[in-house]
Amino acid sequence: MFEVFYNFCGLNQEIFLFLNKITNIGFIPYFFKIISFCFNIANFALIYILYCIYFYIQLKKTKNDKKRQNKFWHNYNKLVEIGIIYGVFGLIFTALKFSVNFPRPYCSLPVDSFMTIINTANERCFSSFPSSHAALSVLVTYFAWNYIKLPLKILMICVIMLVSLSRISLAMHYPSDIIYGIIITFITILIGKLIYRIFANHIII
Numbered sequence: 001m002f003e004v005f006y007n008f009c010g011l012n013q014e015i016f017l018f019l020n021k022i023t024n025i026g027f028i029p030y031f032f033k034i035i036s037f038c039f040n041i042a043n044f045a046l047i048y049i050l051y052c053i054y055f056y057i058q059l060k061k062t063k064n065d066k067k068r069q070n071k072f073w074h075n076y077n078k079l080v081e082i083g084i085i086y087g088v089f090g091l092i093f094t095a096l097k098f099s100v101n102f103p104r105p106y107c108s109l110p111v112d113s114f115m116t117i118i119n120t121a122n123e124r125c126f127s128s129f130p131s132s133h134a135a136l137s138v139l140v141t142y143f144a145w146n147y148i149k150l151p152l153k154i155l156m157i158c159v160i161m162l163v164s165l166s167r168i169s170l171a172m173h174y175p176s177d178i179i180y181g182i183i184i185t186f187i188t189i190l191i192g193k194l195i196y197r198i199f200a201n202h203i204i205i
Helices: 008-022 028-038 041-060 066-099 132-147 150-169 175-198
Strands: none
Touching: 008 150, 008 175, 028 041, 028 150, 041 132, 066 132, 066 175, 132 150, 132 175, 150 175
């Protein structure tokens, strides 16, 4: 089962080695390192908190009471939904990483078979499954999808592809970690939205 559904009968490793090799040329891995950093799971929490502060400041500047109230409820409801989905996302991915314990490529392959510019001494070896960076890029795209026009939608899809590729380039994940990470993200969104709807009467007046 493991060989078929995770290793894809050997294709998982072969695809990793091919993509890792062609993306470790010149400045490319350094570009991917920056892209990867932007989608660290902790960064979204920081951005979320900063937006909440920004929202509060903008709300205080609104003098018209009716306009302020409408603005508050519209944003509040959305922020609560995003917060719940992100909370579920964080819990599920953390639980999987620390329970499944699949080794990352850099500690499961011969040293001379791959390349990486990452200082692997600072990374946890057994956190390969699933890829939270690629998953977060999908989650952010989902949150933004209804608020952006077609060119930005195309850009966001390209970002998902770049983040996914960056994790292979840096030898942090196998392709299967990324594929399953994206699938789990959609399941997480469904669970988060369900929880939001169940408790809506208690958290939204």
